[in-house]
Amino acid sequence: MSRSIRVAQQWLNKVQAALNRNGYPSQRAFVEEIMLAKATVSKFFTGKPISRLNFIEISEKLALDWQEIGEIPLESGDLSTPEAQTIYIERPPIEEICDQEILKPGSLIRIKAPKQMGKTSLASELIAKSQKQGYRTVHLSLKRIDESVLRNLEQFLWQFCNAVRLELSISKNSKDDWIEGIGSKSNSTSYFEQYFLSEFNFPLLLCLDDIDFIFSYPVAGEFLTLLRFWHERAKSHPLWKKLRLIIVHSTEDYPQLNINRSPFNVGLPIELPMFTLDQVQEFADRYEVDCDSKCIQKLMEILGGHPALTQQALFHLKTYPNVELEDLLNHAPTEAGIYSNHLIELLQELKQHQDIMEAFKDVIQSDNSVRLETTISYKLYSMGLVKYQGNEVVVSCELYRLYFRDRLSDN
């Protein structure tokens, strides 16, 4: 599912006309009514891409058919591949544990792993299965919420409720249902009860992806408190037993976090490990890449079963059948290899945090596991660069060791 949509060139004039036709004297008047950022609305009217949810909301407000006027801009630089999304490699017993959990009234699953470990794939898989059981499902990435509302709880929660509503294809949309004076948290609670929970018999599976994206914004504390409040509410309000939450995040490193008022110390935590040898083999088979066990062994040695890196290697081998695995892996830890973007990105992030970079140098130069200060090892873990062995850490795969040993050497 693509993230953004824009108004197609040939529709721009009609869209402009729709503004007046619906009784808005100006774009500004429209912005005030719809409670989206001015920039977002202005992008819409100039044919620049905006998030799908916002696009639908604006179209609805203007009584336009969003599917007719919208077009999907060409993606650039996105390495994930269409094929990849259809292939899902099971990592037992994780899927079964999750399936059981989702059946429980009022349950909460936290999928927590570093970037690119397959969190979203797992979530999508769980959602697809739930749909088959008749659950209503919403898969919402918080990155898709308009950034400009992340400073105002009222606007943020209104957009959040609205986004869930659109995903569930519920057409009613009126702010009249928000009761004046009781605050946006209480209003969201009532809104959920009224529109998403009481009118349907089947459970609602709400998956919130990239929840750590909002950590640096002012709304984070209250939003997390609200999620916890909802989870607790199921214990005394039968209606809320219908809600099943999945929270996906790569870190809980949020300085002002009051963990006892957050969803992070309740529910079922799921950590995603690296792929095993067998899983990598299965991956290659499903990709129809010709790979014998020796070749899988080599992949494992360099990539350690890292899901995204493995997938990218297999995709490359499939696309360019005449490339030798040996060559690919030789170039992999360099900026001429297939991982150059990924590696450069990590390098830049490291360079912004001197203390973390220094600590990581110790890790890659040591043959044994290394003991680091808790916050630093956690940060490295969140970046996917290390994995834990007890309280100590080791580099998460050989690829990183080879590349960073070269780039971070002191000369």
Place this chain on the structure above:
Amino acid sequence: MSKTPNWNWFYKTQGGSLEWNHPTYVEREADRDFYQKLKNGEFCYVFNARQMGKSSLKNRTMYKLQQAGVACANIDLTGMGGSEEEWYRSIINELASCFNLKFNQRAWWRNHQGLAFNYCFNLFLKEVLLAESFKQIVIFIDEIDSVLSLDFQSDDFFALIRSCYDKRPHAPEYKRLTFALLGVATPSDLIQNKSHTPFNIGQAIELTGFSFDEAKPKLIQGLSGKVDNADKVLRQIWEWTRGQPFLTQKICSLVMQNAKNRNPNISQLIEQYIINNWERQDEPEHLRTIRDRLLGNELNVGQLLGIYKQILEQREIKADGSREQTELQLSGSVTQQQGYLKITNLIYEKIFNQDWVEEQLNNLRPYAEKITFWMSSKDDFFLLYGEELKRALIWSVGKNLNSEDQEFLKESEILYKLEYQLLQTGNITDPDVIIHSIYWWTSGQKELKDAIFSRILVLSKISEITNEEEWITDLVRSHLIDRWETHEDAEHLRNIRDRILSIEESDRFWVLILYRRILQDGEVEVDEKDNDLLHLRDLGLVVKRSQKFTIANRIYQEVFNAVWVETMFPTIRSYSQQLAAWLGSQEQDSSQLLYGQELQDALEYIKDQNSPKLREDENRFLIRSQIVNQLKITPSSEPVQKPYDEKFTLWQKSNGRDRSQLLRGNELQEALEWAKKQELSKEEHQFLIKSQIMNQQVE
């Protein structure tokens, strides 16, 4: 799919509360206690550490009460609004939905526009809730400590709960209404005003760990499918946790998942999965919350750890109800048992052990308090000197200090070196003693320090110094303290006096009363937003040390002493001295009240004030005086139909908040005429005085 339950997931391991019907819910003494007291309509509160099962207890008790026909509402404050308006309105909204009340919120609020929210809440309880429901009602309020982070005063809310109880004798419908509060807090954190607190009439529900016998029937079930001697295994677990609910459940579950045979070694499992690498394995978070509560407040972490260490070493210490002890208990790390504090269980003892405490103490900045104040004030006052500075520098060696610490230490060093060099002059042999003596007298107050330094530089060349400390004491006394009203060096002190005299008269009296209190008690805990305190703080007369306020330095203490304070009173009201004495006697000494002409003069004086700002205390003083005076008049035997009966009743119902009921103009004059011949209740007096004040304000 097999139908047998999956025992692996039998125990509660996910954090958060248990539902009332969870198969492993363990009933404790508190279950019976809480239920019975609420059933009897008693106000209850459950204040305890995190993860002790407060909310689970609430869920279960609520269910049982509902079964017995009691209507219950469960208000979790974390989901309520943030501003005062939102907070009260969202609670009312929640109550309306819990009790299925058919009332039109929008219209109701429109009708009550402009009234205080707390007052509206009161009206809601009376006019809507109690009027619509005829059942017994219990309102549970969970996460009560979240009121501490609200940006408005929640004292009124607790006073309101109290008032619901006080009303019972006159308004029997209030007997049907009961509140239950739960959270991680102490009564004194929540409300300071002792006369309005509900907690001294309420019932504290003590929530302890499970006893073994309580735990056994429920918790043994899962284990018996997994191990040979479930009773023994559960007892071993209990020995480790002492029935701490979260840990007991977690370890039962650990055994289910990790026992390698039917005779598992419990100690080994606990060591491996709980104690080793505990910070990393603590999921869901439990131990880290205890750690954070122990270390959370840098200003008293030293004291907390000190007491904790003492308990570790001596096994137990006598409970004294001090603030620090209470905080330790709220962390969960220690528990009170028969008047003694003990470490709650063996697991905490192994994790938060001697080594851990030592390491934490070693990491503490020895100057934590001073740097905190210095960062916010940048006042030299808080910088280090002499021995303290040397100790801090030794401590800092090899530590990775942040820039704040570096700056603080550097500034301290610069100032100290400067003063030291300045004092290497004349007949002075030991500058350190001089610096110490100066700080002893001035606590670093800049003007006083400067005055003393200048005098030293002159005198050190001509006087013979045998004892440096005595020399400074003589100097301070002869130049500053004994002749402060005239000596050229003491100009700063005269300035302070003048600034006190320039405080508006209506405030000055109270500023001095507060000052007198601090002088007498040595230190006081005062609300930092207290206006009188702000005056004193701005004058520099008092400063904050730890959590309390004290007189800023010894020179002030000697110059502006108790005798001096008394001489200031006659400059204010005619009756200031009596009022001050009466307050000083804890309002007991009625010989200080005003009589006859004195009282008449006082009432005249209040009338003449342009902006009368009568404080509650002063109000009470005048009322008390009037009552005493009137008692001497024979009450008339006429029927007591008050001319203002209706308004007075309404005013009382609003808890004295509804000012529109106060008397105006002629109405008031008539009432006062009438009242002269009557024996009035305290409330009536207040009503009449408030009316008078309002009329004066209107004019």
